[in-house]
Amino acid sequence: MPEGPSIVILKELLQPFKGKKILSVEGNAKIDLDKLQGLKVVDVKSWGKHLLICFNGSYIRIHLLMFGTYRINEEKEGVLPRLAFTFKNGTVNFYTCSVKYLEEEVDTAYDWDADIMSESWDALKAEKKIKSLKTEKVCDLLLDQEIFSGVGNIIKNEVLFRTQIHPESLANKLPSKKLKELIKETRNYSFDFYHWKKTFELKKHWLIYNKKICPKCKQAVKKEHLGKGKRLTCFCENCQKLYE
DNA sequence: TCCAATGTTTCGCC
DNA sequence: GGGCGAAACATTGG
Numbered sequence: 283m284p285e286g287p288s289i290v291i292l293k294e295l296l297q298p299f300k301g302k303k304i305l306s307v308e309g310n311a312k313i314d315l316d317k318l319q320g321l322k323v324v325d326v327k328s329w330g331k332h333l334l335i336c337f338n339g340s341y342i343r344i345h346l347l348m349f350g351t352y353r354i355n356e357e358k359e360g361v362l363p364r365l366a367f368t369f370k371n372g373t374v375n376f377y378t379c380s381v382k383y384l385e386e387e388v389d390t391a392y393d394w395d396a397d398i399m400s401e402s403w404d405a406l407k408a409e410k411k412i413k414s415l416k417t418e419k420v421c422d423l424l425l426d427q428e429i430f431s432g433v434g435n436i437i438k439n440e441v442l443f444r445t446q447i448h449p450e451s452l453a454n455k456l457p458s459k460k461l462k463e464l465i466k467e468t469r470n471y472s473f474d475f476y477h478w479k480k481t482f483e484l485k486k487h488w489l490i491y492n493k494k495i496c497p498k499c500k501q502a503v504k505k506e507h508l509g510k511g512k513r514l515t516c517f518c519e520n521c522q523k524l525y526e
Numbered sequence: 527t528c529c530a531a532t533g534t535t536t537c538g539c540c
Numbered sequence: 541g542g543g544c545g546a547a548a549c550a551t552t553g554g
Contacts, residue, residue, distance in 0.1 A: 285532055331533075348533045349551045378550055380534075427534095434532050491532095510544090514531075 284346035286330050286432020287476035290399045293328040295354055296335075300326055302369040309365035311381035318342070318383070323369075328399070329392045330431030341388040342381065350379035398432040398472045405465050412453055412461065420456070420464070421449035421509040430468055436491050437475060439516050441468050443490035448524035449508055449515045455525040490516045 303322045307315045325336040333344040344365070346352075353375045357363065363375040384391070395404035411429045424430055424438040433441075442449050445467050447460070456464065478484040490496070493503050496518035508515040 288532080345534075346532095347549075348531070349549090350533090351551085380549085425533095436532050511533085512545090513533095 285434030286399050289328045293326050296326040299323050299369050304367050306368040309363050311365045313383045329397050336388050340385045342383050345380040351377045396431040398430050408465050418453045420451045420453050423453045435513050439491040441471050446522050448522040449517050451525035
């Protein structure tokens with residue numbers, strides 16, 4: 283469920299609750315629910331994979347991790363919500379997610395320029411961050427939430443195929459032009475992901491992720507667990523160039 | 527039935 | 541202390 287574009291969609295679905303007061307809170311989240319009672323939602327934002335329900339001077343941070351789900355104006359059967367809100371105009375339920383309540387201003391808490399889906403996304407800043415890094419493989423680079431906040435494993439695989447870069451290429455060995463292309467395509471694909479997710483045709487557009495045959499050269503797709511997190515990486519050895 | 531998967535944090539060990 | 545690996549959390553589909 284949860285890469286950056288999916289969280290943007292969730293944020294949009296929650297906009298009707300902006301300006302509304304929390305009438306009641308429930309859930310098994312390990313936070314002080316009493317503190318939330320009666321608070322007015324002043325905004326609902328997202329930063330990468332974080333959903334941020336904002337109040338005056340504090341906010342709730344929800345991360346759906348791998349299996350998190352939600353329901354709006356309905357509930358899942360036989361499962362207790364981690365966090366559930368009742369508003370005058372509806373209900374919101376979150377399941378199997380990480381919940382934190384932070385008593386600080388949300389605007390100063392995040393580097394908004396790093397959010398791949400944000401209108402304040404700053405490609406040049408990302409490039410500078412990358413150039414300040416030591417040797418790093420591009421498969422790790424793309425999953426770095428400080429640089430590409432919101433990028434997940436699917437986006438990683440698809441972007442590397444689109445740009446024809448081998449996942450084990452070293453980031454600092456990419457020619458400058460290629461690096462710029464990678465950064466640009468990461469944002470582009472994230473927006474494609476967003477649109478396809480909305481129309482339920484995301485899988486249909488996968489070129490390399492979960493595929494058996496390279497759509498370009500018809501060679502078998504290689505699948506390996508690469509990088510620091512040993513995440514599943516699908517790539518074409520023939521089409522994706524290794525920079526080292 | 528078992529395993530792996532769109533993720534992150536924490537703990538233990540060397 | 542850094543780096544690495546494993547565990548923890550937990551759901552769903554192949």
